[in-house]
Amino acid sequence: FEISVSNNNHVWGVNGDNIYRRNGNGWQNIEGKLKVVSVGCAGVWGVNSGDSIFYRTGTHGDANSAGTGWVNIPGRLKWISVGENIVFGVNSADDIYYRAGITASNPKGASWVQIDGKLSQIDVYGFSVWGTNSAEYIYYRQLACPGGITLSNWAYRGPQKLKTVAVGSAGVWAVDPSDNIYYRHNNIWVKYPGLLKDISVGKVNIW
Numbered sequence: 001f002e003i004s005v006s007n008n009n010h011v012w013g014v015n016g017d018n019i020y021r022r023n024g025n026g027w028q029n030i031e032g033k034l035k036v037v038s039v040g041c042a043g044v045w046g047v048n049s050g051d052s053i054f055y056r057t058g059t060h061g062d063a064n065s066a067g068t069g070w071v072n073i074p075g076r077l078k079w080i081s082v083g084e085n086i087v088f089g090v091n092s093a094d095d096i097y098y099r100a101g102i103t104a105s106n107p108k109g110a111s112w113v114q115i116d117g118k119l120s121q122i123d124v125y126g127f128s129v130w131g132t133n134s135a136e137y138i139y140y141r142q143l144a145c146p147g148g149i150t151l152s153n154w155a156y157r158g159p160q161k162l163k164t165v166a167v168g169s170a171g172v173w174a175v176d177p178s179d180n181i182y183y184r185h186n187n188i189w190v191k192y193p194g195l196l197k198d199i200s201v202g203k204v205n206i207w
Helices: none
Strands: 002-005 011-015 018-023 026-033 036-040 043-047 052-057 069-076 079-082 087-090 095-100 111-118 121-125 128-132 138-142 164-168 171-175 180-185 188-195
Touching: 002 036, 011 036, 043 079, 079 121, 087 121, 128 164
Parallel strands: 036 079, 121 164
Antiparallel strands: 002 011, 011 018, 018 026, 036 043, 043 052, 052 069, 079 087, 087 095, 095 111, 121 128, 128 138, 164 171, 171 180, 180 188
16 A cells, blocks of 8 residues: 655545545546656556556645546656656666656656655655655755755655655655554654554655
C-alpha cells in the first residue's frame, strides 16, 4: 500500500496496484494499475510495476478531479513525487531525475533531467527535496524556487535510519524499517506513537 496527500488535502493511493482516490468519506476506484501514485500542484503522476510513468489528464494545479485518463510519459522510474510544476523520481539504479518544462499549458512537461546523487525514494514540496538511499539514510536538497532547478548540494539528515520520508506544509515525517513514525523537529528526529508502512504529508493532515 502507498498513499499521497496534496496541500489541498486531495488523497490518492494504491493497494495491490489498484488505484484509489479519496472522494468525500469513501474511496473512488480509478482505472489502471500503479505501484506508486503522487498528487500535488503538478497533478497526479504514477509509475506501474514495469516502471512505466503516467500522468493523469485534467489534474494539473491540484484540481479536485478524478481526471480523464492516463497518459504514458517516456522514461522509466520506480518512484515518483509531485511538486509545484516539477516532478522528481528515481529509477531502478537509484538515479535521480526531475521533469522539466511542466506548465498549465503543457502539464506533461518536456524532458527528464538527471541530477547527481543516488536515492531509492524521494519526496518534494515547495523549496525542498528529501529522500532515502539504499542504506536507509536521509538526505535533503534545496530548490532555487518551487518548480525551479536544484540549487544546493545533498545534505545528510541522520543519524536515524529511515525507509521512507515525506515533506509538506505540516513538516517532514518519516517511517523506519520497523514502521516506527518520526517527525523532524529542531533538526532532530522525534519518535511518535504508532506504526505505519507509508506516510504522506499535507497542509495540516498526515496520512
